[in-house]
Amino acid sequence: MSKIVFYTNPMSRGQIARWMLEEAGVDYNEQILAYGPAGMAGETYRKINPMAKVPAIVHDGRVVTEAAAIGLYLADVFADRRLGPTDDERAAYYRWVLFSAGPLEQAITSRAMGWDVPDDPQKQGTLGFGSYERTIDALEDHLNGRHYVCGDRFTMADCYVGSHIDWGIAFGTIPERAAFKTYQQRLRKREAYRKAKARDQALIEQMQKGG
Ligand SMILES: N[C@@H](CCC(=O)N[C@@H](CS)C(=O)NCC(=O)O)C(=O)O
Known part of the structure; x- marks a missing residue:
């Protein structure tokens, strides 16, 4: 399993995803992107998120954008961390x-x-x-x-x-x-x-x- 690549900017909703990654206790490589054409709005990153927004993660070639989806994904994939719901939850x-x-x-x-x-x-x-x-x-x-x-x-x-x-x-x-x-x-x-x-x-x- 490859390391997660985490695209973020510290002054963004990327803070939500970082907290999620830390709760999941997974290793990740952070990629800090500037706002604008030199970063998020550049051609390279738009291939990952055509919305040109952070956060995003790439895990084993799978792209997840949307902070909420990142959390749900991590809880599912790293199920042993018990961050996902029980049947009652x-x-x-x-x-x-x-x-x-x-x-x-x-x-x-x-x-x-x-x-x-x-x-x-x-x-x-x-x-x-x-x-x-x-x-x-x-x-x-x-x-x-x-x-x-x-x-x-x-x-x-x-x-x-x-x-x-x-x-x-x-x-x-x-x-x-x-x-x-x-x-x-x-x-x-x-x-x-x-x-x-x-x-x-x-x-x-x-x-x-x-x-
Ligand atoms: N719905 C997205 C919103 C992400 C979002 O709006 N990110 C902002 C920073 S908080 C962004 O990247 N803005 C750059 C832009 O739109 O140019 C999510 O919840 O992840």
């Missing part, structure tokens, strides 16, 4: 990862862009996320009284859902409700989280010094 696992990649991300980004959702039940009924408030309330309701997405046990779903909450709180796009804060603090104590963030932070500092 499966429903919550898929439900909230896909909820976060779809409705939650749309709710957060549309709001950040200033695209106001009309206060019209019919229009909201056609939007997958309904409204920002509905989406945030649904997620809060699920996390209330749970340690992790699937209940008592950490799974790969927490890297993805947790990253949305972690970033959302940091950038003010997700409200600091108790259920979100408690969950964020629980995740931030994880060794793999700390290791991944330390590496990205070191790379950011290096870039800022012009290295």
Whole structure:
């Protein structure tokens, strides 16, 4: 089995995938790509991801893009790490990862862009996320009284859902409700989280010094 090649930029959603790789405890070669034509938008990388976006991984010739898909893939392929769901956890696992990649991300980004959702039940009924408030309330309701997405046990779903909450709180796009804060603090104590963030932070500092 060949080593995973991990395409990223420290100031990107690549941070989510790095945390996932660290949780999976797999060896990887990182390839840091700059934004723009010299990196992500260049011809070579576009063969890997025609979206010209990071993160991406290449494993044994297989390309996985999309942070959520990278997590699900790693949990499946490195099943002995027990980051995938048990039968009892499966429903919550898929439900909230896909909820976060779809409705939650749309709710957060549309709001950040200033695209106001009309206060019209019919229009909201056609939007997958309904409204920002509905989406945030649904997620809060699920996390209330749970340690992790699937209940008592950490799974790969927490890297993805947790990253949305972690970033959302940091950038003010997700409200600091108790259920979100408690969950964020629980995740931030994880060794793999700390290791991944330390590496990205070191790379950011290096870039800022012009290295
Ligand atoms: N849906 C993708 C989004 C990836 C994404 O938007 N990455 C940004 C950085 S956070 C990027 O590479 N932007 C470069 C560009 O679009 O030019 C995922 O979840 O992995």
